[in-house]
Amino acid sequence: xxxxxxxxxxxxxxxxxxxxxxxxxxxxxxxxxxxxxxxxxxxxxxxxxxxxxxxxxxxxxxxxxxxxxxxxxxxxxxxxxxxxxxxxxxxxxxxxxxxxxxxxxxxxxxxxxxxxxxxxxxxxxxxxxxxxxxxxxxxxxxxxxxxxxxxxxxxxxxxxxxxxxxxxxxxxxxxxxxxxxxxxxxxxxxxxxxxxxxxxxxxxxxxxxxxxxxxxxxxxxxxxxxxxxxxxxxxxxxxxxxxxxxxxxxxxxxxxxxxxxxxxxxxxxx
Amino acid sequence: xxxxxxxxxxxxxxxxxxxxxxxxxxxxxxxxxxxxxxxxxxxxxxxxxxxxxxxxxxxxxxxxxxxxxxxxxxxxxxxxxxxxxxxxxxxxxxxxxxxxxxxxxxxxxxxxxxxxxxxxxxxxxxxxxxxxxxxxxxxxxxxxxxxxxxxxxxxxx
Numbered sequence: 506x507x508x509x510x511x512x513x514x515x516x517x518x519x520x521x522x523x524x525x526x527x528x529x530x531x532x533x534x535x536x537x538x539x540x541x542x543x544x545x546x547x548x549x550x551x552x553x554x555x556x557x558x559x560x561x562x563x564x565x566x567x568x569x570x571x572x573x574x575x576x577x578x579x580x581x582x583x584x585x586x587x588x589x590x591x592x593x594x595x596x597x598x599x600x601x602x603x604x605x606x607x608x609x610x611x612x613x614x615x616x617x618x619x620x621x622x623x624x625x626x627x628x629x630x631x632x633x634x635x636x637x638x639x640x641x642x643x644x645x646x647x648x649x650x651x652x653x654x655x656x657x658x659x660x661x662x663x664x665x666x667x668x669x670x671x672x673x674x675x676x677x678x679x680x681x682x683x684x685x686x687x688x689x690x691x692x693x694x695x696x697x698x699x700x701x702x703x704x705x706x707x708x709x710x711x712x713x714x715x716x717x718x719x720x721x722x723x724x725x726x727x728x729x730x731x732x733x734x735x736x737x738x739x740x741x742x743x744x745x746x747x748x749x750x751x752x753x754x755x756x757x758x759x760x761x762x763x764x765x766x767x768x769x770x771x772x773x774x775x
Numbered sequence: 776x777x778x779x780x781x782x783x784x785x786x787x788x789x790x791x792x793x794x795x796x797x798x799x800x801x802x803x804x805x806x807x808x809x810x811x812x813x814x815x816x817x818x819x820x821x822x823x824x825x826x827x828x829x830x831x832x833x834x835x836x837x838x839x840x841x842x843x844x845x846x847x848x849x850x851x852x853x854x855x856x857x858x859x860x861x862x863x864x865x866x867x868x869x870x871x872x873x874x875x876x877x878x879x880x881x882x883x884x885x886x887x888x889x890x891x892x893x894x895x896x897x898x899x900x901x902x903x904x905x906x907x908x909x910x911x912x913x914x915x916x917x918x919x920x921x922x923x924x925x926x927x928x929x930x931x932x
Contacts, residue, residue: 509793509794510793511776511793511838513841532836532839534834535834535835535836535839536816536834538836539796539834539836543794549793549836549838551838551839553839574828576828599816599904600816600817600819600903600904601829601882601900601901601902601903601904602816602819602822602829602830602831602834602882602904603816603830603831603834603904605828605829605830606816606830606831606834606835681903682817682903682904682906
């Protein structure tokens, strides 16, 4: 057994001080940590007793504390928007006991390639609220891509706006409890017969995630009646690395098909 | 490390290593009704209630559960005074090899506590983290429905 110290801070400030020492990691739900292992970790900071287990909805702004589990986040959002993309993505993620354990903050920090949370948060242009080396509100995308933003900071909450997106979430799984090989989030806003705005994110690609801007460009301002699903499928250019679950080429083909199906389902309800 | 836990309403002090999983701490301290299965959070054999929520004890580091409430299947009912859910599992023949049963009971108990009249779909969702290699789930779903019906009819839990 390696040397591993546990810390049980009584305040967020105390937790931040510990995390800033380096090699001391926050422990939220712990599922990601168990999967990652303890290499390079000298200490764990238990966050479960800190006031990070809250949610606030004011007007259209949603703030979910980082220690909320997937199940709790679904429960919060079900009350205001049962069709919300995070309801669709998190309600089916993993399984019931794991949804009671995986936290929003831990999942953002860990960002596994099978994450059902991150495609939705990236598509929503969500922000993370940090405290520590970096204090303040940062786009999730910046948090994911910039190690300097992530380092020695604690995630306090995630924030996003409720908006009238029509949404679709796809998990590429073989059995219900599989880790998805990839997952897709599509958000669309329609005004009369035209697509007004659109976001398409695939998580699980070689670059961890891809925003399919070519498909967004194809769809935005296009008359709904002139959307050709086969054209969308051909526009999907994503590269999957290795053979985590499927052959990368097959995954890429499948992503195209599922993306086309997703757009069709949002627009035509089937 | 040492810590005090409330297991089945009794305070217990356990000694464990910092990277130990709750599943093994419980088993080493006599709670062998918590079964060791996949150890990856997939099968539900090690399901317990942690602060009233069903979680896989193989996915919980023991230190993170210090001071918390733990309930195993024996905390719900035992041979001498079985819980309504346990009786329903026996009566419907939902138990074959029995290895998955403690987890199934815990998942069902948590479901019926929050939703006493679940649809079949809701039952399947609530048991989505519990694998059974014997029954094909038909009898298990029947058991949950029987327990729900009895609770609805006011039978004592």
